[in-house]
Amino acid sequence: MSEILRLEGVTKRFGGLSANQDVTFAVDRGEVIGLIGPNGAGKSTLFNCICCFYRATGGRILFRGRDITKEAPETASRMGIGRTFQVVKVFREMSVLENIMIGAFLKWEKTKDANAKAKDVAELFGFSAKLDWKAASLTISEQKRLEVARAFATGSEMLLLDEVMAGLNIQEVRETTDLVRRLRDMGLTLILVEHVMEGIMPVADRVVVLDYGHKIAEGPPKEIVADEKVIKAYLGEKYAKRRAHRPVV
Amino acid sequence: MKKNLFLFFIFVALLIAYPLFFRNPFPRHLLIMIMMYAVMSIGWNIIGGYGGQVSFGNTVFFGVGAYASAVLLTKAGLSPWIGMAAGCVCSLALAVIVGYPCFRLKGHYFAIATIAVGEIMMGLFMVWDFVGGAVGIYLPILPQSFSNFEFHATKLPYYYIMLAIFLLALGVCSLVERSKLGYYLRAIKDDPDGARSVGISIRRYKLYAFSLSALLTSICGTFYAQYVLYIDPGSTFNLMISIQLCIISLIGGLGKLFGPVIGAFVFIPLVELTRVYLGSEGQGIDLMLYSLLMIVVAILRPQGLSGLFARGTR
Numbered sequence: 001m002s003e004i005l006r007l008e009g010v011t012k013r014f015g016g017l018s019a020n021q022d023v024t025f026a027v028d029r030g031e032v033i034g035l036i037g038p039n040g041a042g043k044s045t046l047f048n049c050i051c052c053f054y055r056a057t058g059g060r061i062l063f064r065g066r067d068i069t070k071e072a073p074e075t076a077s078r079m080g081i082g083r084t085f086q087v088v089k090v091f092r093e094m095s096v097l098e099n100i101m102i103g104a105f106l107k108w109e110k111t112k113d114a115n116a117k118a119k120d121v122a123e124l125f126g127f128s129a130k131l132d133w134k135a136a137s138l139t140i141s142e143q144k145r146l147e148v149a150r151a152f153a154t155g156s157e158m159l160l161l162d163e164v165m166a167g168l169n170i171q172e173v174r175e176t177t178d179l180v181r182r183l184r185d186m187g188l189t190l191i192l193v194e195h196v197m198e199g200i201m202p203v204a205d206r207v208v209v210l211d212y213g214h215k216i217a218e219g220p221p222k223e224i225v226a227d228e229k230v231i232k233a234y235l236g237e238k239y240a241k242r243r244a245h246r247p248v249v
Numbered sequence: 250m251k252k253n254l255f256l257f258f259i260f261v262a263l264l265i266a267y268p269l270f271f272r273n274p275f276p277r278h279l280l281i282m283i284m285m286y287a288v289m290s291i292g293w294n295i296i297g298g299y300g301g302q303v304s305f306g307n308t309v310f311f312g313v314g315a316y317a318s319a320v321l322l323t324k325a326g327l328s329p330w331i332g333m334a335a336g337c338v339c340s341l342a343l344a345v346i347v348g349y350p351c352f353r354l355k356g357h358y359f360a361i362a363t364i365a366v367g368e369i370m371m372g373l374f375m376v377w378d379f380v381g382g383a384v385g386i387y388l389p390i391l392p393q394s395f396s397n398f399e400f401h402a403t404k405l406p407y408y409y410i411m412l413a414i415f416l417l418a419l420g421v422c423s424l425v426e427r428s429k430l431g432y433y434l435r436a437i438k439d440d441p442d443g444a445r446s447v448g449i450s451i452r453r454y455k456l457y458a459f460s461l462s463a464l465l466t467s468i469c470g471t472f473y474a475q476y477v478l479y480i481d482p483g484s485t486f487n488l489m490i491s492i493q494l495c496i497i498s499l500i501g502g503l504g505k506l507f508g509p510v511i512g513a514f515v516f517i518p519l520v521e522l523t524r525v526y527l528g529s530e531g532q533g534i535d536l537m538l539y540s541l542l543m544i545v546v547a548i549l550r551p552q553g554l555s556g557l558f559a560r561g562t563r
Contacts, residue, residue, distance in 0.1 A: 051446070053442070053445075053446075062563070068421065072445075072450075073445045073446065074445045074448050074449055074451075075448075077445070077446055077447055077448035077514045078448040082446070082447075083446050084446075085442070085443070085446070089440045089442050089443035089446070090440070091436050091439035091440055091444075092439060092440070093435070093439050094435060094436070094439060096433065098435075101432060102432055102433070102436045102444070102447055102449075104445045105429045105447075106448045107432065107445060109429055110429075111427055111428060111429065111432070114432075147443075150447060151446065151447065153447075154447050154448060158282070199511060239425060240413075
């Protein structure tokens with residue numbers, strides 16, 4: 001498998017506070033990566049560094065072998081990094097179809113072509129019946145899906161999804177995991193940032209765990225849930241010690 | 250859609266026929282002013298309405314358009330039509346020079362910066378003796394002809410020239426609305442971060458919009474100079490013009506093709522009629538009337554008047 005993204009010692013400081021410290025990992029084409037960690041671990045910061053909404057203070061980020069550390073977010077997007085937002089940023093006053101068209105315009109310059117492409121994407125994401133709906137009138141779960149559709153319509157090779165499962169009910173989480181699988185089957189590379197582990201474990205090929213800005217573990221989901229350091233980060237030192245005396249489930 | 254197109258053709262036919270029924274100078278003058286302000290407001294609406302970037306500096310392009318042709322005519326004897334093209338080039342350059350740094354500013358700060366640009370240009374032309382300084386420029390009275398862009402016997406040719414410019418502006422705006430540029434501008438207005446996440450360079454598309462805005466306004470500037478045959482900094486670089494463009498678009502409906510047209514048809518008659526009937530002792534009353542109009546629209550139809558006429562459009 002060929003490598004699509006590489007982070008080399010990425011550090012992001014806000015004044016005296018360092019939100020990410022020396023984070024290194026690589027992502028292969030077609031992989032689904034889970035980026036997890038407790039509250040305030042620096043997941044979203046790292047996420048924003050990768051799609052260039054933040055500029056990393058140190059280290060390098062390589063996308064398809066090209067250094068993108070200092071690029072503008074729109075450049076990153078044009079190169080093939082699509083993203084969603086933790087707090088949804090759909091175009092609220094525009095229709096569902098128009099939202100997707102805005103994404104499609106990146107590759108299809110003509111309105112007619114963008115429109116046709118957007119309709120295809122809408123069907124793929126289950127929006128066919130709601131093309132004319134104002135984005136603001138969708139449910140939060142639908143708005144999150146619309147963001148994914150918009151990013152997908154740009155023709156991105158890699159999608160970064162920021163907490164797409166947060167705040168969803170069980171049914172919606174299941175739908176989202178299905179969607180992630182379908183996107184992976186189409187050959188996309190996915191990075192999922194999640195606060196909750198349940199949603200991510202069944203779909204991720206590999207999980208990267210952050211705590212206090214450091215990468216503390218990396219590996220397949222099964223190993224990660226049994227990792228001492230990860231348990232400590234999530235549940236505290238005491239719990240980890242107690243757990244060490246019991247067999248792992 | 251077809252019905253709208255039909256209504257539009259009736260509207261154009263009425264505009265073409267209008268001077269045949271109204272032969273006095275004032276009604277013709279009134280409609281010329283309505284169309285001129287409609288064109289400038291359409292220009293303002295492209296950046297202010299669709300793009301959500303309120304500009305109070307559009308008067309600068311009006312002034313540049315007026316001065317470019319007037320100076321070329323008086324100093325070099327060039328036809329105002331060439332002056333119009335020169336004005337467009339200058340306005341375009343100015344739009345890029347002003348827009349490039351100013352689009353870094355967000356929201357209100359951009360609006361404030363554009364006010365400053367307008368005032369600077371006004372100050373500059375006030376003291377610039379080569380272009381007449383505070384006295385302004387009296388354009389020479391030439392034999393009337395199309396190439397001289399001067400007509401003395403009747404306002405009719407001015408009327409039809411303005412009508413052509415008006416239709417051109419509507420065409421440009423309609424194209425913008427339906428193209429990638431129009432969609433992108435609305436996306437930028439709606440959510441700038443969301444727009445950047447799908448590869449839209451905000452500054453570039455705002456510059457495109459601002460440039461189009463500048464071109465339409467500049468053409469009107471040249472027209473105004475040839476129509477009135479006298480220009481000075483106070484009448485061309487006036488902040489009030491920019492504010493009026495904003496008010497017209499607001500009343501009519503922001504980000505809508507016919508918004509500024511409807512706004513101009515409501516607002517400009519008010520301006521011209523109060524000027525005629527109230528004269529100098531009525532000074533101030535006209536401002537009260539504008540305010541009243543604004544308040545009524547803001548309360549009853551905050552989205553602008555255009556929705557009243559064309560139902561079913563966005």
